[in-house]
Amino acid sequence: xxxxxxxxxxxxxxxxxxxxxxxxxxxxxxxxxxxxxxxxxxxxxxxxxxxxxxxxxxxxxxxxxxxxxxxxxxxxxxxxxxxxxxxxxxxxxxxxxxxxxxxxxxxxxxxxxxxxxxxxxxxxxxxxxxxxxxxxxxxxxxxxxxxxxxxxxxxxxxxxxxxxxxxxxxxxxxxxxxxxxxxxxxxxxxxxxxxxxxxxxxxxxxxxxxxxxxxxxxxxxxxxxxxxxxxxxxxxxxxxxxxxxxxxxxxxxxxxxxxxxxxxxxxxxxxxxxxxxxxxxxxxxxxxxxxxxxxxxxxxxxxxxxxxxxxxxxxxxxxxxxxxxxxxxxxxxxxxxxxxxxxxxxxxxxxxxxxxxxxxxxxxxxxxxxxxxxxxxxxxxxxxxxxxxxxxxxxxxxxxxxxxxxxxxxxxxxxxxxxxxxxxxxxxxxxxxxxxxxxxxxxxxxxxxxxxxxxxxxxxxxxxxxxxxxxxxxx
Amino acid sequence: xxxxxxxxxxxxxxxxxxxxxxxxxxxxxxxxxxxxxxxxxxxxxxxxxxxxxxxxxxxxxxxxxxxxxxxxxxxxxxxxxxxxxxxxxxxxxxxxxxxxxxxxxxxxxxxxxxxxxxxxxxxxxxxxxxxxxxxxxxxxxxxxxxxxxxxxxxxxxxxxxxxxxxxxxxxxxxxxxxxxxxxxxxxxxxxxxxxxxxxxxxxxxxxxxxxxxxxxxxxxxxxxxxxxxxxxxxxxxxxxxxxxxxxxxxxxxxxxxxxxxxxxxxxxxxxxxxxxxxxxxxxxxxxxxxxxxxxxxxxxxxxxxxxxxxxxxxxxxxxxxxxxxxxxxxxxxxxxxxxxxxxxxxxxxxxxxxxxxxxxxxxxxxxxxxxxxxxxxxxxxxxxxxxxxxxxxxxxxxxxxxxxx
Numbered sequence: 001x002x003x004x005x006x007x008x009x010x011x012x013x014x015x016x017x018x019x020x021x022x023x024x025x026x027x028x029x030x031x032x033x034x035x036x037x038x039x040x041x042x043x044x045x046x047x048x049x050x051x052x053x054x055x056x057x058x059x060x061x062x063x064x065x066x067x068x069x070x071x072x073x074x075x076x077x078x079x080x081x082x083x084x085x086x087x088x089x090x091x092x093x094x095x096x097x098x099x100x101x102x103x104x105x106x107x108x109x110x111x112x113x114x115x116x117x118x119x120x121x122x123x124x125x126x127x128x129x130x131x132x133x134x135x136x137x138x139x140x141x142x143x144x145x146x147x148x149x150x151x152x153x154x155x156x157x158x159x160x161x162x163x164x165x166x167x168x169x170x171x172x173x174x175x176x177x178x179x180x181x182x183x184x185x186x187x188x189x190x191x192x193x194x195x196x197x198x199x200x201x202x203x204x205x206x207x208x209x210x211x212x213x214x215x216x217x218x219x220x221x222x223x224x225x226x227x228x229x230x231x232x233x234x235x236x237x238x239x240x241x242x243x244x245x246x247x248x249x250x251x252x253x254x255x256x257x258x259x260x261x262x263x264x265x266x267x268x269x270x271x272x273x274x275x276x277x278x279x280x281x282x283x284x285x286x287x288x289x290x291x292x293x294x295x296x297x298x299x300x301x302x303x304x305x306x307x308x309x310x311x312x313x314x315x316x317x318x319x320x321x322x323x324x325x326x327x328x329x330x331x332x333x334x335x336x337x338x339x340x341x342x343x344x345x346x347x348x349x350x351x352x353x354x355x356x357x358x359x360x361x362x363x364x365x366x367x368x369x370x371x372x373x374x375x376x377x378x379x380x381x382x383x384x385x386x387x388x389x390x391x392x393x394x395x396x397x398x399x400x401x402x403x404x405x406x407x408x409x410x411x412x413x414x415x416x417x418x419x420x421x422x423x424x425x426x427x428x429x430x431x432x433x434x435x436x437x438x439x440x441x442x443x444x445x446x447x448x449x450x451x452x453x454x455x456x457x458x459x460x461x462x463x464x465x466x467x468x469x470x471x472x473x474x475x
Numbered sequence: 476x477x478x479x480x481x482x483x484x485x486x487x488x489x490x491x492x493x494x495x496x497x498x499x500x501x502x503x504x505x506x507x508x509x510x511x512x513x514x515x516x517x518x519x520x521x522x523x524x525x526x527x528x529x530x531x532x533x534x535x536x537x538x539x540x541x542x543x544x545x546x547x548x549x550x551x552x553x554x555x556x557x558x559x560x561x562x563x564x565x566x567x568x569x570x571x572x573x574x575x576x577x578x579x580x581x582x583x584x585x586x587x588x589x590x591x592x593x594x595x596x597x598x599x600x601x602x603x604x605x606x607x608x609x610x611x612x613x614x615x616x617x618x619x620x621x622x623x624x625x626x627x628x629x630x631x632x633x634x635x636x637x638x639x640x641x642x643x644x645x646x647x648x649x650x651x652x653x654x655x656x657x658x659x660x661x662x663x664x665x666x667x668x669x670x671x672x673x674x675x676x677x678x679x680x681x682x683x684x685x686x687x688x689x690x691x692x693x694x695x696x697x698x699x700x701x702x703x704x705x706x707x708x709x710x711x712x713x714x715x716x717x718x719x720x721x722x723x724x725x726x727x728x729x730x731x732x733x734x735x736x737x738x739x740x741x742x743x744x745x746x747x748x749x750x751x752x753x754x755x756x757x758x759x760x761x762x763x764x765x766x767x768x769x770x771x772x773x774x775x776x777x778x779x780x781x782x783x784x785x786x787x788x789x790x791x792x793x794x795x796x797x798x799x800x801x802x803x804x805x806x807x808x809x810x811x812x813x814x815x816x817x818x819x820x821x822x823x824x825x826x827x828x829x830x831x832x833x834x835x836x837x838x839x840x841x842x843x844x845x846x847x848x849x850x851x852x853x854x855x856x857x858x859x860x861x862x863x864x865x866x867x868x869x870x871x872x873x874x875x876x877x878x879x880x
Contacts, residue, residue: 015701060503064531217497243497244534250495251535372496372513379559459493460536 011077013058014161025164026078029175033156036179037072041126042133042149046072049473050146051462053244055079058237066463068473074150078161081236089227091323091330092316099229103166107315110308111228112167114318116174117191118219118235119159120181122152124195125208127183132205135442137452141202143462143471144248148209151241158234166230193400194296201438202455203256203281207293210249211370215300217242218321218366225319250373251458256281257377259456261384270386276437279453283381283388285438288430290390291411294370295398301363304339304402310355320358321365337361340396341403345415347396359402367395398429446474484546487518487525492560493537500529500538510552517555590848591877592870596733596834599873600677603645604728609668612655612721613642617714618686625780631693632747632783633712634674637720638686644722646687647677648754649731649836649876652724656710668723669707672750672838672878676758690750690783730836730876732758739768739833741824743813743847745775748839749783751878755836756796763795768832770796771823775813775839777804797823814846818853825858828865834874841879 005012009027016023038046049068056062058079087099103111126149136142156178163171181188184196194212199205220242223235260280264270272282302309312318313332320326328335337357338349354361371392378389394413396404408421411428430438441454449468451457461467489500489509494516501509501516508522509529529538542564544550550562595602607613619636646652653668660666671689674680680688693712694705714720732740732755740759742752752772759770776782779802788798799820801811817824827833828851837847855862869875 015697015703018702060528060532239502240499240532243495243499243532246497247495247534251493368513369496462536464536464539 011075012079014078014080016078019165022165025172026161029160029164029172032176032179033076033153033160034072036123037126037153040123040130040182041071041153042146043130045133045146046070047475048146049475051143051465051469051471052147052150053463058082063240064463071146071150074153076150076154076157078157079154079237080230080233083229083233087229087232089316091225091319092227092314093331094227094316095330097227099227099232101229103228107228107317108167110312110315110317111231112163112171112174114223114312115159115162115167115231116178118223119156119163119174119178120191121195121216122156122159123178124181124183124190124192125199125212126152127190128195128197128199128208129205132199132202135202135444137202137442137455138445138450138457139448139469139471140451140458140461140467141252141455144244144252145205146472148245148248151244154241155238158238162230162234192300194300197296200435201442202252203286203289203438204293206249206252206256207289208249209245210253210373211293211297212300213242213245213249214366214370215297217246218301218362218369221321222318222323222362225323227316250376252455253286254377254380255456255458256454257283257286257380258384259454260286261381261386262456264386265384270388279441281438281441281454283386283390285430285434287390288428288434289438290374291393291397292429294392298363298366298395299399299401301366302359302401304341304360304363304404305352305356306359307356309358310353313355313358320361339403342396342407342415347407347409347413347415363395367392393428482546483543484520484549485525486520486542486544486549487523488540488542488550488555488561489516489518490537490540490561491515491558493535495535495537497534499532499534503529503532512556515556515558517552519552520549590844590866590870591837591875592729592873594873595729595731596738596873598733598735598738599731600647600734602647602650602725602728602731604650604724604726606643606645606725607723609655609723612723613639613644615639615642615644615720615722617716617718617720619680619688620712620714620716623690623783624785628778628780629695630777630781631695631712632781633691633693634783635689635691635711635714636675636680636686637689637722638684639722640685642685644685644687644725645677646673646725647731648673648758649751650725650727652687652689652722652726654707654711655721655723656707657721660706666706670724670726671711672747672754673725674750674753676754676761678761682761690747690753692747692783729873730838730878732836733832733834735832736762736764736767737832739771739827739830741771741827741833741835743773743817743835743837743839743843745813745839745843746781747783748878749774751838752836753784756791760791760795769827771799771827772796773799773801773813773816775801775803775811775843778802779805812846813843814850817847817850821850821854821857824851824854825860828855828860831872834876835869836876836878838878844877844879 008017010016010030047070049070051066051068052074053064053066054075056065058081089095089097089099129145129149132145133142136145160175163175181190183190189196199208220235220239224232224239226232260275260283263278263280264275267278269275272284275282332354335354336351337354337360338351339357339360340347341350374390374392381388393411394409396407396409396413397411399405408416408418410416445452448470457467461469496516501511505528506522506524508519510517510519540561544565615637618638621634622631623634624630624632651670651672653670655668656666658666671691673687674690675688679686691708691711694708695702697703730751740755744752756770779785799816801813801816803810803812852862855865
């Protein structure tokens with residue numbers, strides 16, 4: 001059993017009260033976190049009663065307890081998946097050894113860096129999304145946004161626990177810095193580029209949760225394989241929460257598509273202008289948003305050749321997605337992997353040592369997973385009898401990181417000149433006019449059971465509740 | 476003649492339209508009944524036992540779909556993998572009696588919270604309850620404190636004897652008392668009383684004296700295996716002869732034994748859940764005459780060294796009580812739980828269950844409840860008894876008592 005102790009100031013299932021120094025350090029950090037939430041959490045939401053899911057245990061039966069709570073009263077805490085007895089390291093050079101319960105000195109700097117980078121994305125996304133609540137297309141969506149926000153807050157707690165518990169003074173300093181950086185702020189930005197972009201509208205939000213939170217899923221999956229057992233157990237539990245975020249993205253975009261298709265069928269129109277005239281989002285705009293979020297997220301996986309990635313793997317810090325299910329030697333010393341690079345204006349495959357290409361391996365796993373969901377979106381269009389199909393752009397399209405950085409490649413993968421790029425980019429990426437149009441649709445729908453004109457109602461409510469429930473009570 | 480009615484399966488399915496293929500269910504399933512390909516996540520009807528562990532973790536609600544199908548025609552994995560959406564619900568002719576309602580042995584997520592009787596056996600003596608309250612606790616004197624698990628072992632269980640002097644404290648076997656540990660908690664409030672089952676018969680651990688005994692295990696680790704010192708259990712286990720203890724109670728008006736010698740007692744317990752069984756067994760031993768009903772005991776512990784009262788228990792004549800010990804952590808031996816032994820003795824259990832004079836008692840950790848009920852069902856169904864009819868009958872007649880914690 002991993003019952004969570006809710007009698008403590010900081011709910012936890014790590015027996016925090018037995019370590020007074022750590023408990024005090026985290027209790028000192030807690031008011032700073034709450035101040036950060038007050039300043040940078042969802043704007044104007046602090047008095048709302050929100051129908052939120054709270055974990056009461058790290059066992060499956062306790063992940064999902066639902067109740068209306070005010071977000072500042074949400075019980076952020078520290079939850080680790082139950083420990084697996086006698087777990088062994090299952091990849092890299094330490095394969096077969098016992099997993100580490102403390103940080104080995106030689107891996108300390110790398111582990112800290114990984115944890116800080118992961119931790120930084122959590123508050124960053126809350127900051128990026130803080131104004132979205134004012135334009136929610138329904139109570140149901142507003143509730144989902146808030147659920148994601150509080151869970152990103154909890155993921156921050158998960159990383160801060162590791163920093164405080166295992167990294168001493170520099171860990172505490174890093175934990176403080178996580179509350180000081182700000183998304184998009186010029187003099188103290190968040191660490192990763194995509195987390196300094198704005199999330200200005202709900203279509204961006206759905207695309208962000210579909211693509212960028214999926215990057216989160218793959219990073220967490222890779223860390224859940226880690227030889228550093230507390231990190232593995234922490235990320236494993238975070239994955240249960242991450243799944244909801246991707247659900248919001250996938251179902252959100254799907255509902256936008258469903259609504260557009262419904263109106264197109266009803267009024268027998270297909271041209272973008274005609275669809276916009278009906279107050280819906282045309283499928284071409286959806287494709288451009290998709291292209292943007294997909295390509296920006298691909299960059300998050302890092303350079304396609306990376307000696308850091310090799311070190312992280314060989315030393316057992318970070319595995320591959322579904323490491324345990326792969327059938328190879330899990331050391332990868334003699335294996336190769338094909339990456340793409342631009343030679344003489346052409347995209348060519350090049351075989352490199354797999355260890356150095358592990359970022360690319362994870363990126364390719366992400367691509368496969370993303371494509372499957374896009375296939376399900378296309379099912380919605382197909383069902384409506386419309387010929388349009390969404391596609392993922394080529395992975396060399398619009399890249400800023402790695403050997404493909406700056407290469408001019410069309411969404412179909414053909415290399416093009418700068419002039420061709422300039423002439424066509426407005427067909428491929430959202431234009432100022434596209435964004436202005438989507439923004440013009442955003443307006444708050446507060447009545448339970450009502451949905452903005454550009455999005456259809458969900459197929460099922462939260463926790464088997466009806467779709468017209470009062471998910472958020474405005475006080 | 477009619478052919479046997481085909482049985483119906485409540486088949487667990489995942490809605491491919493709503494599912495986002497996040498893998499949470501597959502990760503969660505304790506028996507690996509969920510699998511996937513690049514298209515769908517699907518549930519294997521041959522493996523899924525409807526435990527429901529995957530339901531609440533699913534972020535989408537797609538997991539909570541059930542279809543009544545004829546078992547032989549359940550949707551196969553291949554069929555499910557090919558779906559774009561769930562098939563329409565089939566109309567089955569259950570009401571007309573042409574199809575057996577439910578596959579025996581298969582239960583959808585267990586919901587029946589009151590699985591045991593909510594009334595005492597008809598012939599049970601009338602219990603006294605709540606004679607002493609927090610405001611006016613009885614004060615008992617410790618007259619004995621013995622360790623009843625092997626001394627060379629971590630598990631530390633104590634047999635405590637409390638004497639009430641001239642204060643009235645009448646109890647029955649199966650009842651419990653509360654002990655108030657001295658001092659206050661971190662918030663300066665008095666500690667809550669902790670409840671312990673009485674391990675002695677009604678006339679006292681030492682007959683004709685106003686005393687009773689308890690079986691208390693010293694708590695040194697919590698449910699997760701993290702070190703923690705249980706406030707009350709450590710206080711009780713450390714009591715010295717002559718110490719005074721604040722006691723409230725007695726409590727309990729249903730988990731009581733029938734007052735008739737011909738009644739059979741089927742007792743199933745683990746660890747300190749043995750306390751009420753010891754009380755009842757000792758009551759029957761003191762009154763024993765030829766022709767009395769049978770006693771059958773299933774008693775589980777991690778190892779022989781951790782089994783309270785192992786020595787005294789072994790001295791009881793086999794003609795008086797049928798003892799079955801299950802050890803789940805004996806080195807070099809397969810893990811055996813009480814329900815395993817119950818299945819092995821299903822025939823003898825069924826013979827007892829056939830008698831209207833049989834009473835069933837279950838006491839121990841919460842986790843044992845499902846397994847024990849399942850083993851009872853197995854014993855009944857394997858030997859011509861219909862558990863679905865017998866279970867409510869046992870409940871209604873005060874003959875099935877569960878006390879788990």
